[in-house]
Amino acid sequence: MKRKVVATPLFTRRLKEFLDEYAELGAVRFVERxxxxxxxxxxxxxxxxxxAPARRRSVNGxxxxxxxxxxxxxxxDFLVLYWVPPEPSEPIVLLNIRIGGQNKFRWKAR
Structure with a gap:
């Protein structure tokens, strides 16, 4: 059974920012890849x-x-952070995305 995959609003917003930024620059092939x-x-x-490599994080305590x-x-390269719930019926949650060279994930809106 395949698990569903859902994205948080933060992940969706950050991915859209990246896609919009590179589309504005005319990097059509990059956006498509x-x-x-x-x-x-x-x-x-x-x-x-x-x-996949794992990290321990604190989310809402x-x-x-x-x-x-x-x-x-x-x-x-872009690094995606996601959570796999222990219950197989629950969906995998995409938490955040960042450009591979950045040191930290941004967790708040600018």
Whole structure:
């Protein structure tokens, strides 16, 4: 059984910011490669849920183990942070995304 994948509003907003920024610059192939990589990640994320690098994070006072996935867009890589709930019926939650070279994830709106 394939698990559903859902994105938080933060993840959706950050991904849209990246896509809009690169589309404005005219990087059409880059945007398309990022979209293809994203689609492939969503299709395969449940298959690799246990082998992705893991980090412990505190979310609303609760410690959870989040996993990382790299989206290859050619010239740049993007790092996706996601959570796999222990209950198999619950969806995988995409938490945040950042450009591969950045040191930290942004958790608040600018």
């Amino acid at each position: 990022l979209r293809q990589s994203y689609r492939k990640m969503v299709e395969n994320i449940a298959d690799f849920e246990e082998i 609760k410690k959870i183990t989040v996993r990382e996935c790299v989206l290859d867009a050619g010239a740049r």
